Amino acid sequence: SLLRMTRSHTVKLYYDIISPYSFIGFESLLRYRVVWPIDVVLKPICMGGLFRDVGNKPPVKSCEAKATYMAKEIEMIARHFGVPMNVPKNFSEHVMDNSTIDACRLIIATQRIDPEKAETVSRQLFSRFWIENMPVNSEEDIKKQRSKSRDQRSIQVLKKLNMTNVKEMLEQIKKEDVKEEAFGMPWISVTKMDGSSTENYFGSDRLPIIGEFIGQNYHGPLRHLSLY
Numbered sequence: 546s547l548l549r550m551t552r553s554h555t556v557k558l559y560y561d562i563i564s565p566y567s568f569i570g571f572e573s574l575l576r577y578r579v580v581w582p583i584d585v586v587l588k589p590i591c592m593g594g595l596f597r598d599v600g601n602k603p604p605v606k607s608c609e610a611k612a613t614y615m616a617k618e619i620e621m622i623a624r625h626f627g628v629p630m631n632v633p634k635n636f637s638e639h640v641m642d643n644s645t646i647d648a649c650r651l652i653i654a655t656q657r658i659d660p661e662k663a664e665t666v667s668r669q670l671f672s673r674f675w676i677e678n679m680p681v682n683s684e685e686d687i688k689k690q691r692s693k694s695r696d697q698r699s700i701q702v703l704k705k706l707n708m709t710n711v712k713e714m715l716e717q718i719k720k721e722d723v724k725e726e727a728f729g730m731p732w733i734s735v736t737k738m739d740g741s742s743t744e745n746y747f748g749s750d751r752l753p754i755i756g757e758f759i760g761q762n763y764h765g766p767l768r769h770l771s772l773y
Contacts, residue, residue, distance in 0.1 A: 552738065553584040554759045559722045559732040560667075561592040562648045562681055563640055565619045565630065568671045570731035570749035572628055575664065576770040577752065581761045582738070587663055588718050589652040591645055592730045595719055601728045605637040612637050622749070627768035630675045643674070643682040646715075651687050653714050654702045668772070735759065 558574055560567035574585050596603065605612040616636040623630035633639045648670050656663045673679045673686075680686045725734055725745055735755055736743040744758050753763040 564730040
């Protein structure tokens with residue numbers, strides 16, 4: 546009905562800071578928000594928990610040749626999208642030895658207290674991990690990242706990191722993602738503006754197909770809209 550019509554198609558982005566393809570998916574969808582009628586809803590999730598729940602294994606562990614290729618491919622994709630990612634020589638360890646539970650909680654706490662800053666916080670965490678190659682796997686790492694922002698709301702957000710409702714929201718997002726039959730990151734769920742249909746996509750390179758689904762043209766990487 547007309548009452549259900551909204552101006553924009555809804556794009557839910559399930560992502561983890563630890564996932565390099567999530568970084569590309571995050572940046573490219575936020576650029577496409579400028580040229581397509583879409584609302585991007587950020588859904589931070591811990592990929593390790595999702596993998597455990599659905600029985601998936603990290604690709605960097607499943608095959609050494611695949612891990613070697615992925616490191617090269619990420620550099621190529623990053624170059625294409627104009628995102629200055631640095632893939633470390635110890636790529637597999639960089640991904641496997643880091644937990645992002647506190648990073649996810651920080652994004653969720655920011656969404657609750659200061660929602661307009663959730664994108665900025667996500668980008669800062671992606672940049673810390675994939676450009677500076679610094680860890681994001683402890684509350685101490687998070688505090689170092691947030692120390693650049695000394696406003697009162699930032700302090701409130703840090704205090705909320707271990708609150709039960711933030712932990713519960715993170716678990717709820719994972720359950721939602723599992724229900725949508727997700728198995729990896731990024732996972733993108735697109736619902737047409739009239740609510741008539743939804744399609745789910747795995748990976749950061751599905752923009753041409755998403756565009757076709759919502760009746761929009763794909764315009765390449767939109768590098769001129771890069772914030773880097």
